[in-house]
Amino acid sequence: MSTDLNILVGGEAGQGVQSVGSVLARAMMRGGYEVFADQDFESRIRGGNSFTRVRISSDPVQSPLEKADMVVALNAETIDLHLSEIRGGGIIIYDGEKTGSKPDKGVLTLDIPIEKIAEEKAGSLRMTNTVASAAALGLLDYDLEILIGVLREEYGRHGDKVVEGNIKAAKAGYEFAQQHRPKDYTERLKAGKSSGKMLISGNEAVALGALAAGCRFVAGYPMTPSTPILEYLADKGREFRVLVIQAEDEISAINMAVGAGFTGARSMVATSGGGFCLMVEGLSLAGMTETPVVIVLGQRAGPSTGLPTRTEQGELLFALHAGHGEFPRFIAAPANAEEAFWLTVKAFNMAEKYQSPAIILTDHEMADSYYTVTPFDLDAVVIERGDLLTDKEANKAGEYKRYAYTKSGISPRAFPGQGKALVVADSDEHSEAGHIIEDAETRRLMVEKRMRKHEGLQKEVGEPAFHHREKAKFNLIGWGSSRGAIEEAACLLEANGVSACVIHFNELWPFPAEVLVKNLAGVAKNIVIESNATGQLGRLIRTETSIKMDGHIARYDGRPLSAEYIVEHFEREVA
Amino acid sequence: MPAKQKEKVTIDDYSPASESAWCPGCGNFGILRSVDKALVGLQLAPHEVLMVSGIGQAAKLPHYTRANVFNGLHGRPLPAALAAKMVNTDLVVIAESGDGDAYGEGGNHFLHTVNRNPNLTYLVHNNQVYGLTKGQASPTTDLGFTTKMNPDGAWVAMHPLAVAVACDCSFIARGFAGDIEHLADLIAQGVKHKGFALIEILQPCVSFNKKNTYDWYRERVYKLEDEKGYDPGDRAAAFQKALEWGDKIPTGVIYRNERETFDEYVGVAGQSPVMKEKLDPKSITGLLKDFI
Ligand SMILES: Cc1ncc(C[n+]2csc(CCOP(=O)(O)OP(=O)(O)O)c2C)c(N)n1
Ligand code: SF4
Numbered sequence: 001m002s003t004d005l006n007i008l009v010g011g012e013a014g015q016g017v018q019s020v021g022s023v024l025a026r027a028m029m030r031g032g033y034e035v036f037a038d039q040d041f042e043s044r045i046r047g048g049n050s051f052t053r054v055r056i057s058s059d060p061v062q063s064p065l066e067k068a069d070m071v072v073a074l075n076a077e078t079i080d081l082h083l084s085e086i087r088g089g090g091i092i093i094y095d096g097e098k099t100g101s102k103p104d105k106g107v108l109t110l111d112i113p114i115e116k117i118a119e120e121k122a123g124s125l126r127m128t129n130t131v132a133s134a135a136a137l138g139l140l141d142y143d144l145e146i147l148i149g150v151l152r153e154e155y156g157r158h159g160d161k162v163v164e165g166n167i168k169a170a171k172a173g174y175e176f177a178q179q180h181r182p183k184d185y186t187e188r189l190k191a192g193k194s195s196g197k198m199l200i201s202g203n204e205a206v207a208l209g210a211l212a213a214g215c216r217f218v219a220g221y222p223m224t225p226s227t228p229i230l231e232y233l234a235d236k237g238r239e240f241r242v243l244v245i246q247a248e249d250e251i252s253a254i255n256m257a258v259g260a261g262f263t264g265a266r267s268m269v270a271t272s273g274g275g276f277c278l279m280v281e282g283l284s285l286a287g288m289t290e291t292p293v294v295i296v297l298g299q300r301a302g303p304s305t306g307l308p309t310r311t312e313q314g315e316l317l318f319a320l321h322a323g324h325g326e327f328p329r330f331i332a333a334p335a336n337a338e339e340a341f342w343l344t345v346k347a348f349n350m351a352e353k354y355q356s357p358a359i360i361l362t363d364h365e366m367a368d369s370y371y372t373v374t375p376f377d378l379d380a381v382v383i384e385r386g387d388l389l390t391d392k393e394a395n396k397a398g399e400y401k402r403y404a405y406t407k408s409g410i411s412p413r414a415f416p417g418q419g420k421a422l423v424v425a426d427s428d429e430h431s432e433a434g435h436i437i438e439d440a441e442t443r444r445l446m447v448e449k450r451m452r453k454h455e456g457l458q459k460e461v462g463e464p465a466f467h468h469r470e471k472a473k474f475n476l477i478g479w480g481s482s483r484g485a486i487e488e489a490a491c492l493l494e495a496n497g498v499s500a501c502v503i504h505f506n507e508l509w510p511f512p513a514e515v516l517v518k519n520l521a522g523v524a525k526n527i528v529i530e531s532n533a534t535g536q537l538g539r540l541i542r543t544e545t546s547i548k549m550d551g552h553i554a555r556y557d558g559r560p561l562s563a564e565y566i567v568e569h570f571e572r573e574v575a
Numbered sequence: 576m577p578a579k580q581k582e583k584v585t586i587d588d589y590s591p592a593s594e595s596a597w598c599p600g601c602g603n604f605g606i607l608r609s610v611d612k613a614l615v616g617l618q619l620a621p622h623e624v625l626m627v628s629g630i631g632q633a634a635k636l637p638h639y640t641r642a643n644v645f646n647g648l649h650g651r652p653l654p655a656a657l658a659a660k661m662v663n664t665d666l667v668v669i670a671e672s673g674d675g676d677a678y679g680e681g682g683n684h685f686l687h688t689v690n691r692n693p694n695l696t697y698l699v700h701n702n703q704v705y706g707l708t709k710g711q712a713s714p715t716t717d718l719g720f721t722t723k724m725n726p727d728g729a730w731v732a733m734h735p736l737a738v739a740v741a742c743d744c745s746f747i748a749r750g751f752a753g754d755i756e757h758l759a760d761l762i763a764q765g766v767k768h769k770g771f772a773l774i775e776i777l778q779p780c781v782s783f784n785k786k787n788t789y790d791w792y793r794e795r796v797y798k799l800e801d802e803k804g805y806d807p808g809d810r811a812a813a814f815q816k817a818l819e820w821g822d823k824i825p826t827g828v829i830y831r832n833e834r835e836t837f838d839e840y841v842g843v844a845g846q847s848p849v850m851k852e853k854l855d856p857k858s859i860t861g862l863l864k865d866f867i
Pocket of ligand 1: 631632633649674675677702704706707
């Protein structure tokens with residue numbers, strides 16, 4: 001029988017919601033399950049209410065479920081907020097001594113003195129998280145040894161005493177749950193063999209992708225949801241010889257990255273919409289000077305500072321149109337952590353091959369969620385640096401033309417100091433040698449040279465994924481992080497007798513128009529599904545193919561798209 | 576650069592490739608000659624030097640000499656220069672800027688770069704106006720100076736060198752475009768200095784600044800070297816000199832304080848350049864295990 005279990009852990013910021021979620025997710029992965037865990041937190045350090053959802057499945061999962069099978073309530077608000085989301089037969093775990101009231105809606109409950117157990121059995125209130133995770137696993141009769149293994153890793157660096165305390169806390173919480181499990185609670189979860197997969201967030205996957213691709217310079221200014229990328233890379237910087245600089249602002253960050261790229265280092269910035277706004281002039285600078293640079297644009301709900309810790313796909317058209325003047329760029333929007341790794345590698349390659357900026361569009365939902373992923377096959381990572389002068393060529397004195405006209409528009413690149421050739425780059429319009437010009441003819445030729453690179457990029461861009469269904473009535477079309485939810489919605493619709501194809505884009509510019517037009521030729525109605533109010537992908541498709549979408553399912557409340565949300569709105573607005 | 580037998584560098588090695596777009600008589604010409612002279616004096620070949628500039632008349636200087644050049648955005652030469660130096664510490668990196676570029680649009684970068692103390696030389700051509708955009712006031716324009724955009728007269732001028740002293744800039748000097756020998760010497764000292772060297776250059780703009788002319792400066796400038804007992808290591812004295820403006824204007828080295836450079840702090844000083852590092856995806860094999 002296939003498993004699909006959703007555990008929601010809720011509490012105040014600072015109570016360890018994420019740590020309970022992460023321990024549960026890891027324990028489940030170790031037992032061979034597929035896991036998807038996402039985070040819902042407020043923009044505050046303490047208090048408020050946040051939750052993490054850990055979805056455990058025997059099949060691959062990449063999207064959240066709105067209904068929970070189990071709620072672990074670390075505070076009273078969680079009971080109020082999430083009680084109605086518990087599925088029939090589901091259960092809520094809470095510490096009655098702390099939360100006061102007993103949940104009275106017809107759900108199963110386990111009142112467990114989490115704090116008391118932590119204090120009495122492990123001697124520290126800091127172990128409450130462990131008691132809570134262990135209680136959840138006890139209810140499910142899951143393998144306690146797996147949990148103990150995870151705790152050893154989690155707390156190993158704090159020393160034996162902390163590890164032993166946590167193990168005691170875990171045993172006590174686990175036993176309490178087993179002894180007090182309501183009779184009617186029938187859900188059990190059997191641990192199998194470990195799948196050997198990784199549990200990794202979208203942000204971590206981007207950071208690993210950058211390291212694998214040989215990124216050597218990173219500059220940034222902290223902004224949710226991209227900060228963890230900067231922090232991960234800063235942590236590994238010295239070991240892997242990556243310079244990670246906290247710049248004074250995003251303007252500085254992008255100019256640093258362009259300076260490093262010009263000097264020959266693979267370079268990257270990571271930011272969010274507001275920071276990207278500040279980077280836009282620098283983006284054009286990269287376009288004009290033909291300097292490779294990778295930009296991670298982590299979307300959150302806007303406009304302006306918006307909902308700082310919540311999700312949206314509101315910046316597709318911004319990423320596409322940002323910058324003054326015209327120049328080629330590459331834009332990718334990974335659907336999950338696995339794609340985040342591979343598309344980051346590709347972004348570095350495209351940036352260097354085409355000497356143009358490459359943008360990776362993530363969003364809070366993808367960036368901060370955890371996925372189970374087959375370990376990345378590093379043998380399959382190919383580094384393409386594009387057309388570079390050899391040291392010997394660069395050392396030949398004489399006039400080097402940084403912007404030599406070529407058929408592909410790509411001029412062989414040399415680095416300053418590589419040899420006697422002098423490398424001259426300019427943000428003003430320039431000659432082949434890189435010096436400022438104003439004449440019309442050189443300008444025309446330079447514009448054409450730069451834009452020829454767009455044609456090359458067009459051939460490199462990956463096709464959207466098409467999941468066909470015979471005689472489908474609908475095409476469900478989406479991009480980026482929402483793929484899991486859309487695919488799942490298609491399955492739910494199928495069960496309701498509505499057949500729908502899924503078309504998903506993870507590379508968006510240059511836009512793969514030709515292949516899309518071919519596949520849209522049919523009678524199916526095109527429904528675009530996006531986490532934004534205006535249907536940005538729909539607008540892009542219309543501009544690039546003249547095909548108008550027949551319907552639009554939008555979510556812009558800061559919460560991620562889910563299969564339930566899509567089906568509900570489909571039935572209400574489309575069908 | 577490897578210590579191979581080097582050919583002797585002469586002034587011809589710096590003969591410009593393109594024609595200048597500066598007004599005849601502009602102070603930038605004197606600065607250009609001083610830069611070339613300093614580099615020849617230091618026996619640096621053009622390919623060993625990277626000049627990074629922003630936008631403005633001053634920022635065009637790299638085009639009129641010979642070197643590797645990155646001519647970027649208005650106000651942004653410092654971030655680009657810093658990164659270039661960090662990824663390739665073998666390069667001698669000189670940033671060129673105007674007063675608008677350096678202290679207006681680039682004010683934030685100025686503060687933070689001084690603070691970081693990277694191994695760069697920063698030449699700020701201070702003509703006390705915006706040249707390229709035709710004569711508006713800049714952050715250093717004298718109080719009351721009227722322009723089309725400042726009909727009420729410019730507001731209080733900032734004292735960038737005093738700001739630099741406050742931020743403990745490790746080398747601060749002022750030169751005058753009308754004294755090439757002296758300026759070239761200051762530039763050479765700046766390039767040799769380990770850390771961030773700020774050299775502000777009094778630069779007459781013959782088209783838009785009819786007040787601060789060659790003669791105006793000649794009447795006022797004096798050299799700190801000639802002042803008995805001036806110690807550039809004395810921060811309090813340096814602060815006073817950095818504020819001195821009006822009847823007497825000091826030139827020469829105002830402040831000097833060797834401190835840890837950003838290259839050292841980040842751990843790239845004395846290492847082979849990061850940009851020459853081999854790119855090997857397999858190097859992260861060990862990291863994947865952290866996630867399993
Ligand atoms: C973002 C931006 N704002 C404004 C300009 C227009 N601009 C070009 S040069 C300049 C001022 C230059 O003044 P300064 O740095 O003092 O150099 P000068 O021309 O006097 O040597 C301005 C405002 C620009 N290029 N970019
Ligand atoms: S406008 Fe002023 S600064 Fe610009 S070139 Fe003419 S004289 Fe020199």
